[in-house]
Amino acid sequence: MSQGAEQRSCKKCKGTFQIEPEDFEFYLRMNAPAPLLCPDCRFKQRAQFRNERILYTSTCALCKKSIISTYHPASPYTVYCLECFDGDGWDPLSYGSAYDAGRPFFDQMGELLLRVPKKALGITGGSNNINSDYTNTAANNKNCYLLFNTSNCEDTMYSRGLKDCRDTIDAYFGIGMERCYEAVNVQQSSGVVFGHNVTNCVDSWFLLNCTDCMNCFGCVNLRHKNYCWFNEQLSKNEYDVRLNEVFGSYKKIIEMQKKFQDFSLSFPRRENNNMKSEDCTGDYLFSSKGLRDCYEITEGENCKYMFSSKVIKDSYDTFGYGYGSELLLDCAATGYANRVIGSYWVEHGHDCEYCFFTLSSDNCLGCDGLKKNSYCILNTQYDEQSYHALRAQIVQSLKDSGAYGMFFPPEIAPFAYNETVAQDYMPLTKEQALSEGFRWQDDLPNTTGKETLISQDIPDNIADVPTTISKEILACVDCRRNYKITTQELAFYKKMALPIPRRCFNCRHGDRIMRRGPMKLFARSCAKCAKDIKTTFAPDRPEIIYCEMCYQQEVL
Numbered sequence: 001m002s003q004g005a006e007q008r009s010c011k012k013c014k015g016t017f018q019i020e021p022e023d024f025e026f027y028l029r030m031n032a033p034a035p036l037l038c039p040d041c042r043f044k045q046r047a048q049f050r051n052e053r054i055l056y057t058s059t060c061a062l063c064k065k066s067i068i069s070t071y072h073p074a075s076p077y078t079v080y081c082l083e084c085f086d087g088d089g090w091d092p093l094s095y096g097s098a099y100d101a102g103r104p105f106f107d108q109m110g111e112l113l114l115r116v117p118k119k120a121l122g123i124t125g126g127s128n129n130i131n132s133d134y135t136n137t138a139a140n141n142k143n144c145y146l147l148f149n150t151s152n153c154e155d156t157m158y159s160r161g162l163k164d165c166r167d168t169i170d171a172y173f174g175i176g177m178e179r180c181y182e183a184v185n186v187q188q189s190s191g192v193v194f195g196h197n198v199t200n201c202v203d204s205w206f207l208l209n210c211t212d213c214m215n216c217f218g219c220v221n222l223r224h225k226n227y228c229w230f231n232e233q234l235s236k237n238e239y240d241v242r243l244n245e246v247f248g249s250y251k252k253i254i255e256m257q258k259k260f261q262d263f264s265l266s267f268p269r270r271e272n273n274n275m276k277s278e279d280c281t282g283d284y285l286f287s288s289k290g291l292r293d294c295y296e297i298t299e300g301e302n303c304k305y306m307f308s309s310k311v312i313k314d315s316y317d318t319f320g321y322g323y324g325s326e327l328l329l330d331c332a333a334t335g336y337a338n339r340v341i342g343s344y345w346v347e348h349g350h351d352c353e354y355c356f357f358t359l360s361s362d363n364c365l366g367c368d369g370l371k372k373n374s375y376c377i378l379n380t381q382y383d384e385q386s387y388h389a390l391r392a393q394i395v396q397s398l399k400d401s402g403a404y405g406m407f408f409p410p411e412i413a414p415f416a417y418n419e420t421v422a423q424d425y426m427p428l429t430k431e432q433a434l435s436e437g438f439r440w441q442d443d444l445p446n447t448t449g450k451e452t453l454i455s456q457d458i459p460d461n462i463a464d465v466p467t468t469i470s471k472e473i474l475a476c477v478d479c480r481r482n483y484k485i486t487t488q489e490l491a492f493y494k495k496m497a498l499p500i501p502r503r504c505f506n507c508r509h510g511d512r513i514m515r516r517g518p519m520k521l522f523a524r525s526c527a528k529c530a531k532d533i534k535t536t537f538a539p540d541r542p543e544i545i546y547c548e549m550c551y552q553q554e555v556l
């Protein structure tokens, strides 16, 4: 007999949330109770285990070489470089302990997390990154810098969520880009500058929701166009004259950016940016079906509350990875896996619960750093029968406390809230984070006041910028944070006739996340046919939002 929908009050933020009949069916399948926390509180909790972008210089505790690490040098964790961590020089089972039924399980798990060495970066063995030290959660990249959650890229910098890109700077979520700059959801395009929701476009600037365009500037909702300027058809000559007036100048680009923002508000937008997907709610969903409240998912099926995963089905509340995974519940960075609950970075495994970085393992509960193990609890080996008996006892205690089926509690997170992607997607002030039970890091690796060149003294046009600028320290005009321009980056700006950015990577990245839109759905009605729609555009926003059908009729 199926259970009806149930309204719950979040144990943490007191907000109401709904458990639907199909949710109860999923939780039953996972043999886990329905959660006591709302989807947002659950997201914050698992995102707090994922530090993607805050990198420190530190020392490997085993070989003593200098490393780049996601762990703060003053953090209590023992951190190994990638080679030492993947090597045979340490035994994760030697850190095991027997479960003490008289103490809370997560206290014991937190102690284990502190004892077992940690991998400096979220990079899997054999991930084949070449000359790309300052990258994280990344694989098969070459000559890349400050690149996160990205694979198969070359000469690409300051970006997140890319695949198969070349020679691209400042991008968020895209595939197959070449010579692109300031991109959000740009696919199979080259030479696109300030593109948002762009497919198959070439040599164009400021495009929103455009496909198959070439040599267009400041255009919205165009298909198969050439030489358009703010949606007006020009001749090649007229177009070139106007473009030459803007080329390379910081002042002109800022002016055009503002003009384009205002201009784009007069055009309708689609309720979402999903492609080749059916029966889905959420945004940036590709080749998917049956997704609810999901964001940035490719080839997903029957999932809910997911973010940034590929090839995944029958899962709830996961963040990142996927790749053939199914039956995941409240996991982060878990891939090639099935039947995994409340875990971080389980890879090629099944039937794992509350594990942290556990590879090619199965039937493990509360383990950290294991490789090719079975029937372990708190890094202690059991025989199959004893494992199942003890596991049942621990799972029951977790169910009794209401924790089973949800992620690790924030008290044992290895990172502070503001070191992680939680802060990128659900930003909190220090006071808010502390009051919600998260840690806060005051000492992030950034400096202010060390600038050797102030913004006003940077030449307006990139043509006038001397190569010595890569030796200078600049200061972000918004947050005052110091930043530098690498020689590789400068060559890109010169080649693309782009001005030197006056804002730091952090502010630029935050901007792109804003441009992508919130991970929240609002009920609105189509501005044309008044049909009910679900969109990430809040009802009070100025954009004109159309349902899928009205949008297609108007634009195509």
Ligand SMILES: [Zn+2]
Pocket (backbone or CB within 6 Å): 010, 011, 012, 013, 014, 015, 037, 038, 039, 040, 041, 042
């Ligand atoms: Zn909540």
Ligand SMILES: [Zn+2]
Pocket (backbone or CB within 6 Å): 060, 061, 062, 063, 064, 065, 080, 081, 082, 083, 084, 085
């Ligand atoms: Zn080492």
Ligand SMILES: [Zn+2]
Pocket (backbone or CB within 6 Å): 476, 477, 478, 479, 480, 481, 503, 504, 505, 506, 507, 508
């Ligand atoms: Zn800044």
Ligand SMILES: [Zn+2]
Pocket (backbone or CB within 6 Å): 526, 527, 528, 529, 530, 531, 546, 547, 548, 549, 550, 551
């Ligand atoms: Zn409509």
